[in-house]
Amino acid sequence: MNKQLALFKQNNSKVLGMTKKCVASFVAVLGLASCFAASAKTDINQTKFPDQYKTWAETEEQTEREDMLASYPANIILWAGSSFAKEYHSPRGHQFAVADVTHTLRTGVPPKEGEKGTSASCWTCKTPDAPRLIKEMGFEGYSASNFTDLGTEINSVVYCTDCHVDGSAELALPRPHAQNAMSKTGIPFEKQDASMQGAQVCGQCHVTYYFQPEKSNVVNMPWIFGSDTDNILKYYDTRRFYEWIHPISKTPILKARHPEFEHWSRSKHAEANVTCITCHMPVEENAKGEEFTNHKVDKALPHFDKTCIACHESKEAITAQLDADKHEIEAMAREVEGLLVKAHYEAKAAWDAGANWEQMNSAIMSIRHGQWHWDFAMASHGLYAHNPDEGRMLLSRATSQAKMARAVLAQVLAGLKVDKVEYPDISSKESAHAAVGINEAKLSEAKQMFIKDEVEKHWNPIAVRGYQ
Known part of the structure; x- marks a missing residue:
């Protein structure tokens, strides 16, 4: 074991020592593929960092993605009333960041006159053009703009200035929401060690956030009280903040977004x-025989001998443990989803029967908190590998809160003489969409017309990468 720890320290030292030398090249070349293809000259980063460039280019091989709503149709009911119920896929490689956010039904199409469309804040973590536009327009001016209105300004996927001082290997945190969050926690970026800085440059995007309505929808990380689930919930509850009112249960809903950094940090x-x-x-x-940092940014297990062996004795053992953790977490999540779906519809039945807020407040808050804890666990990619203990804790708490909501609702329904509740068919994405009134085919038709008439004609080709 001592030998393994020594090897770990040696390997980790190499990684951290190369953060400023090698990791720089990762972000230095990100997003330059379109420029390289359009230019007769060889990209300078490809010349200076050929190994890093080659492995970065391989992110274009990461094309597989999962239709999460087809795999877990109960989510459509839980997210009813939000764009997440329309379409939700697992992420692909960084090469597809701009194209995927352009094509998803969540970003919609240009709004009708007089309507408020999707905020340009949806571009914030997809491209270095976002920090550029924030500097040019001001944070609120940028975020108050419509997503589609700034489409012609987006010319690059993830790029060197996303994580580094321009033209330098020095790590940087260019996004205002990340700068503000680190200041709130009392450990500004410049005071962190190289290890934490390396994690934070990833964490400026692989983190949960919300759009701050009183500031024109600027991206904000809710860390005033802390970055753990309960302190974020305290922040939201104190502000009486919600992202939307659930159309079925009238619950003021919160939405977690890929909180990998938060889970990793604990x-x-x-x-x-x-x-x-x-x-x-x-x-x-x-x-x-020259060392370089692999820039494909891929799963760890395929590189077990380089990344895991210092702390884990065998690939077989760690794979078995990961499989067991994933199976347990998935089973717990499916149970919570089923309970919450029923709670939403039991609340609807109570409202329909004449319930008032005094009767419903406790149940509605339990639904809100239960769904938040479930979402904070399941919105995180790779939770079973990053922090399975926290995942189990969150889902256990979500289960308790969902059961509490249903117990209160059972009493309310009994008092209102309601003896039958109609639950939706959530056996497929199609049936769940029908239950909440979403016509995916119609939405897709409008989206494809927008892609054909606007994106393909006027936006940078990176906006259709992987969709040709």
């Missing part, structure tokens, strides 16, 4: 100084 990996870079960007050797 994990055994973080305690051991194992960061995103350690696991997902391992150090490798080229044919000349």
Whole structure:
């Protein structure tokens, strides 16, 4: 074990030591593919960092994605009333960041005159053009703009200035929401060590957030009280904030968004100084025996001998543990989803029967809190690997809160003489969409017309990458 720890320290030291030298090249070349293709000249980053460029280019191989609503149709009911109920896919490689956010039904099409469309804040973590536009327009001016109105300004996928001082290997945090969040926690970026800075540049986007309505929908990280689930919930409840009113249960809903950084920061990996870079960007050797950081930003297990062996004795053992954790977390999540779906419809039945807020307040708050804890767990990609203990805790709490909501609702329904509740068919995405009145085919038709008439003609080709 001592030998393993020594090897871990040696490998981790290499990774951290190369953060400013090698990781720089990762972000230095991101997003330059379109420029390279359009230019007869060889890109300088490809010349200076050929190994890093080659492995970065391989992110275009990461084309597989899962239709999460087809796999988990109960989510459509839980997210009814929001754009997440329309379409929700698992993420692909960084090369597709701009195209995927352009094509998803969640960003819609240009709004009708007099209507408020999707905020340009949806571009914030997809491109270095977002920080540029924020500087030019001001944070609120940028976020008050419509998503589609700024489409012609988006010319690059993730790029060097997303994580580095322009033209330098020095790490940077260009997004205002991340700068503000680190100031709130009392550890501004410039005072962090290289390890935490390396994690934070990933964490400026792989983190939960919301759009701040009183500031024209600027991106904000709700960390005033802390970044754990309960303190974020305290922040939202104190502000009486909600993202939408659920059309079925009238619950003021909160939405978590890929909180990988938060889960990692409280994990055994973080305690051991194992960061995103350690696991997902391992150090490798080229044919000349020169070390470089792999920039494909991929799963860790395929690189077990470089990323995991210092702390884990066998690939088979860790794979078995990951499978067991994933199976347990998935089973817990499905139970919570079923309970929450029923709670939403039981609340509807109570409202329809004449219930008032005095009767419903406790149940509605339990639905709100239960769905928040479930979402904070399941919105995080790779939770079963990053922090399974926190995942189990969150889902256990969500289960208790969902059951509490249903127990209160059962009493309310009994008092109102309601003895039957109609529940939706959630056996498929199609049936769940029908239950909440979403016509995916009609939405897709409008989206494709917008892509054909606007995006393909006037936007940068990166906006259709992977959809040709």
